[in-house]
Every structure is written in C-alpha cells, then in structure tokens.
Amino acid sequence: MTASITNARARTGRFGRLDKWWSPFVWILVTPIVTLPLSVLLSPSAHDGPELGLPDEPPDAIEGFCPEGDDPFGSCIPNFLAPYYEYYEVTPTVMAFALPGLLNLVPFGWAASGKRRVRAAGIVAGLLGLLRLSIPVARLMSLDRLTSEDGGSYLQFEATLFSDLHLGVWLLGFMAWVGSLVVFGVFGMLTRGSRDQRSPKPVHPRHGRARGTL
Secondary structure: OHHHHHHHHHHHOOOHHHOOOOHHHHHHHHOHHHHHHHHHHHOOOOEOHHHHOOOOOOOOOOOEEOOOOOOOOOOOEEOOOOOEEEEEEHHHHHHHHHHHHHHHHHHHHHHHOOEHHHHHHHHHHHHHHHHHHHHHHHHHHOOEEEEOOOOOEEEEEEEEOOEOHHHHHHHHHHHHHHHHHHHHHHHHHHOOOOOOOEOOOOOOOOOOOOOOOO
C-alpha cells in the first residue's frame, strides 16, 4: 500500500497533476483572460489637454477638408481621423498595466519541479512572462511626460478615432502572446525525445551485515 502511494506521488510530482512540461506555457497563454480586464479596471481615465493646460492636438493635425478652400458656409468635411492628445497620470497608469502582469511570472514556480523537462519549461515560460510584463511598462515609459499647470506629471498619448492607449499597448501584448505560442510549439518539438522523469537522487550505500570471510 505504501509503495503504491509513493509511486503515485513520484508520477505526479510535487505540483500534482500540473507537474507537466506544458503547464507553465498554458499558464502564460491564458493569463490575458485575467490581466486584460484587470488593467481596464485599474487604469485611470484619460484627461483632455485643455483640462490640464496642455496641448490638445499635434500642431500639424488637419481638422477638416474644404474642397474649395475656406468655406464660410460650413460645408467643410471634418477629419474624423485627426489625431488628438490624451493624458494619463504616470504612476496609476503604469501600475494598472504592471500589477496584473505579475501573473506572467508564476511559471517560474515550475522551475522547482523535480522533473528536468518541467524545470526547463518553467524557466523558458517564466522568461517569456517577464518579457510580456516589461513590454507594457516599456511602451508607457517611452511616451512623452508633460507637467500640467497644477504640477502633475502626465503621459501624453497621440490617439485617433480608432486608437487609444489600451489598444496600442494590447497590440504589442498580442504580438508577444503569439511569440509565446510559437516558443511553446518549438520547445515541445525540441524536447519531444526527453521524458518527464524526476532527477535521480543520490544513492547512499546501505549499511548491512558484514559478510564473514573464510
């Protein structure tokens, strides 16, 4: 009875049924289901330029098209695709994307597995998760930082009708997600020949009775 329980534990490992090489990869592939809604809930609302005493739109933005030049009758066609500036508070915005992204570091936990293939998968998936955590932060910190009239620091994002800050960050995150999926497949193919065996433990000599000599 004891031997069967020991063998069952050896097969499942310290992570139970999750002690498989594909588990850390599956984790980072499904985390956007949680991280995306959380980043929306935590993200502060955008501010307009006039509200903060900052520029409202790029200086070269075209507000409308007038086929016959300046039309006093107001028949110009508005440029709905004209860019405009949105402003976000620096610290709350960075935290809104960074804190949910910490879930991408969980695969590092599989590096403590007793199985070599699972350990390697945990390290690779953890590095991918670290990359996916750093991408939104790096994108946000690459934006211009302006100081409002009241002394606050804001990130300036050039938005359009079909583009905002979240969409811009999520597009980079989607590319990283696709990269994670590719690495998942490549890792599986490269390690296909190896089995999820536990690392061998050192064997200590047993102390038995000394055999008599003639």
